[in-house]
Amino acid sequence: MRIGILGVAHMHVVSYVHALKNSPDVTIVGVTDVDHSKSTHFSEQWGVPQYDSAEQLAQDSDAVIVCSENALHADLVVLAAAHGCHVLCEKPIATTREDAKRMLDACESAGVIFQTAFPMRFSTPIVEAKSIVDSGKLGKIVAIKGTNRGSMPGGWFIDQTLSGGGAVLDHTVHVVDLMRWFLGANVADVYAEVDTRFHEIDIDDCGTLMMTFTNGTVATLDPSWSRAKSFPTWGDVTMEIIGTEGVLTVDAFAQHQVLYSDTSMSVQWPSYGDDSDSVMVEEFLSAIRERRAPLVTGWDGYYAMEVALAAYASTKEHQPVSLRPIQTS
Amino acid sequence: MVQLILVGSGTMGREHAFAYKRMPEVRVNAVVGSRASTAELAESLQARVYPTLEQALQSEQSQVVDICAPTPVHAELIRTAASYGKHVICEKPMAGTAEEAREVRDVCERAGVAIHIGHVLRWFPEYAQAKHIVSSGQLGRVGVVRITRKSPYPETPTDWYADDDQSGGVLLDLMIHDLDFALWCFGPVARVYAKRVKSTQGSRFDYALVVLRHTNGVITHVEGSWGSPGPFTAAYEIAGNQGILESDNVAATAVKSLWRKQEAVHSGVAVPGTPLRVGPFQRELDHFIHSILTGDPSLVSVDDAIAVLDVVDAARLSAAEGRVVTIGEEAVR
Numbered sequence: 001m002r003i004g005i006l007g008v009a010h011m012h013v014v015s016y017v018h019a020l021k022n023s024p025d026v027t028i029v030g031v032t033d034v035d036h037s038k039s040t041h042f043s044e045q046w047g048v049p050q051y052d053s054a055e056q057l058a059q060d061s062d063a064v065i066v067c068s069e070n071a072l073h074a075d076l077v078v079l080a081a082a083h084g085c086h087v088l089c090e091k092p093i094a095t096t097r098e099d100a101k102r103m104l105d106a107c108e109s110a111g112v113i114f115q116t117a118f119p120m121r122f123s124t125p126i127v128e129a130k131s132i133v134d135s136g137k138l139g140k141i142v143a144i145k146g147t148n149r150g151s152m153p154g155g156w157f158i159d160q161t162l163s164g165g166g167a168v169l170d171h172t173v174h175v176v177d178l179m180r181w182f183l184g185a186n187v188a189d190v191y192a193e194v195d196t197r198f199h200e201i202d203i204d205d206c207g208t209l210m211m212t213f214t215n216g217t218v219a220t221l222d223p224s225w226s227r228a229k230s231f232p233t234w235g236d237v238t239m240e241i242i243g244t245e246g247v248l249t250v251d252a253f254a255q256h257q258v259l260y261s262d263t264s265m266s267v268q269w270p271s272y273g274d275d276s277d278s279v280m281v282e283e284f285l286s287a288i289r290e291r292r293a294p295l296v297t298g299w300d301g302y303y304a305m306e307v308a309l310a311a312y313a314s315t316k317e318h319q320p321v322s323l324r325p326i327q328t329s
Numbered sequence: 330m331v332q333l334i335l336v337g338s339g340t341m342g343r344e345h346a347f348a349y350k351r352m353p354e355v356r357v358n359a360v361v362g363s364r365a366s367t368a369e370l371a372e373s374l375q376a377r378v379y380p381t382l383e384q385a386l387q388s389e390q391s392q393v394v395d396i397c398a399p400t401p402v403h404a405e406l407i408r409t410a411a412s413y414g415k416h417v418i419c420e421k422p423m424a425g426t427a428e429e430a431r432e433v434r435d436v437c438e439r440a441g442v443a444i445h446i447g448h449v450l451r452w453f454p455e456y457a458q459a460k461h462i463v464s465s466g467q468l469g470r471v472g473v474v475r476i477t478r479k480s481p482y483p484e485t486p487t488d489w490y491a492d493d494d495q496s497g498g499v500l501l502d503l504m505i506h507d508l509d510f511a512l513w514c515f516g517p518v519a520r521v522y523a524k525r526v527k528s529t530q531g532s533r534f535d536y537a538l539v540v541l542r543h544t545n546g547v548i549t550h551v552e553g554s555w556g557s558p559g560p561f562t563a564a565y566e567i568a569g570n571q572g573i574l575e576s577d578n579v580a581a582t583a584v585k586s587l588w589r590k591q592e593a594v595h596s597g598v599a600v601p602g603t604p605l606r607v608g609p610f611q612r613e614l615d616h617f618i619h620s621i622l623t624g625d626p627s628l629v630s631v632d633d634a635i636a637v638l639d640v641v642d643a644a645r646l647s648a649a650e651g652r653v654v655t656i657g658e659e660a661v662r
Contacts, residue, residue: 142528222475319653
């Protein structure tokens with residue numbers, strides 16, 4: 001299978017390439033980026049051919065992984081679909097509903113797979129938590145409290161024209177996707193307080209969302225880039241799932257040691273948990289081989305992105321915003 | 330020497346009595362109530378028993394009345410004490426609603442008596458210290474705050490907690506502590522959005538999530554839960570642009586016992602504890618008594634006790650009507 005890398009802006013591209021290199025019968029055809037110096041550097045670092053043209057790379061590939069800046073996803077995915085390439089696209093899939101629809105339509109018309117890069121669906125602790133929820137032992141899920149706190153990534157992430165939004169767009173999508181997956185329901189409305197309070201930047205870096213799901217479950221989410229520079233790790237993904245019969249807490253990155261280092265004069269949390277990125281990439285490859293829909297689709301990416309966009313609308317009016325019901329294909 | 334009449338012999342009555350026994354400047358002359366526990370508590374204090382506050386006030390010397398009876402009778406007992414010219418200490422909440430609290434404040438002002446509402450969290454060291462750290466600027470500009478309080482479902486002989494009209498549910502009775510903490514640390518609240526879920530069948534629970542936006546921009550998320558399985562939990566994380574402060578009573582448990590034979594499940598009302606030579610309730614009551622004796626301002630003003638009720642009222646309204654509530658809109662209406 002021939003895989004092309006369209007865009008190297010997102011830091012996860014490194015772990016995806018790593019996963020691909022460890023996959024049998026996968027060839028990394030090449031890498032491209034709007035910034036040729038970046039793609040050249042990447043090409044040299046990872047020993048994969050550099051392409052100047054995304055079109056050419058798509059032509060030479062069976063499937064692509066899109067890791068460009070958010071605002072550039074749409075054109076790349078449409079291009080890939082036009083060349084019959086299956087697509088794994090970084091989150092958020094797009095920065096506007098219109099772009100997202102374009103991508104979904106293009107992949108559907110071309111009959112290619114569109115998977116959204118939500119690695120948390122493949123996190124071992126998260127998967128185990130899901131099986132407990134699925135067992136029904138928790139009873140009815142009445143509320144979920146979620147967090148996906150992080151650190152301010154800088155660069156294109158804080159450039160509205162490239163990212164489409166700050167912390168709320170960046171970090172709402174992962175946990176909203178998990179909540180949708182766990183509940184088997186969509187978000188009906190969202191109220192958000194969004195602001196910039198941690199960094200001197202021109203984009204949102206914090207917020208708190210309160211959502212109602214179509215099945216009645218209420219949920220809150222903290223997507224803030226609020227981890228201090230001195231924090232022992234980059235951030236977290238946690239959910240506390242409140243059921244009528246019990247409460248389930250999952251901390252996706254709890255599997256870590258605590259290292260007190262005089263060398264670096266810092267406290268660190270070395271992680272020993274499984275790598276979700278490689279499992280996610282494996283799902284993409286399996287879906288292609290088995291000619292089936294992947295566990296997490298482009299539509300999942302759309303629904304999650306929509307909640308983030310609604311959060312931005314909500315904070316402007318200081319009112320909850322309803323999400324329009326959407327027809328799935 | 331301050332002479333005091335204590336009303337109530339339930340969880341809070343006993344908690345206050347425990348403190349007063351260690352405060353030589355306070356003499357509890359009487360305990361008001363008509364339960365078996367009343368006589369028991371009175372005996373331990375060498376105090377007399379009266380079935381009503383009026384009778385106690387008529388028969389005993391006192392300067393202060395301390396109200397530890399259930400929420401629905403707070404306002405009326407405060408009025409009674411004020412009508413006899415007695416200073417008042419009263420467990421939180423000051424009243425069932427902010428409106429009622431304002432009426433009570435006016436009554437006490439006209440009577441010229443002090444009123445001290447037991448927002449004891451301000452004397453729990455992990456909360457007092459948080460206020461200090463926030464005020465010192467160590468965290469820089471505070472951005473997002475998360476606070477949680479989870480307790481077993483409170484059970485009493487009359488089961489009054491389960492009646493919203495009496496207890497105000499988890500939002501009034503339990504979360505008021507953390508809403509007061511948020512106001513104390515981060516200032517007035519502009520708007521509130523809350524959701525509440527409760528179950529009165531099977532395993533009872535009363536659960537709420539509240540988002541506060543303070544006028545200075547801080548965003549505070551508060552979770553309150555009655556009927557959570559697991560230990561009593563009181564935790565917070567305060568994230569500012571120069572640091573993060575977190576606290577979790579479960580993680581900070583100093584003394585933990587695990588028994589080989591399973592203990593019977595306790596009923597009652599959970600009150601958090603941590604080994605301290607002088608407990609938070611004693612510190613609080615010391616402070617109130619001192620304020621009464623000297624006229625020095627108290628750490629909790631009457632306005633504070635009313636302001637938190639404005640927020641609780643807003644949260645209850647928001648949860649009931651599914652909308653954002655702006656603080657002060659009720660007054661505008």
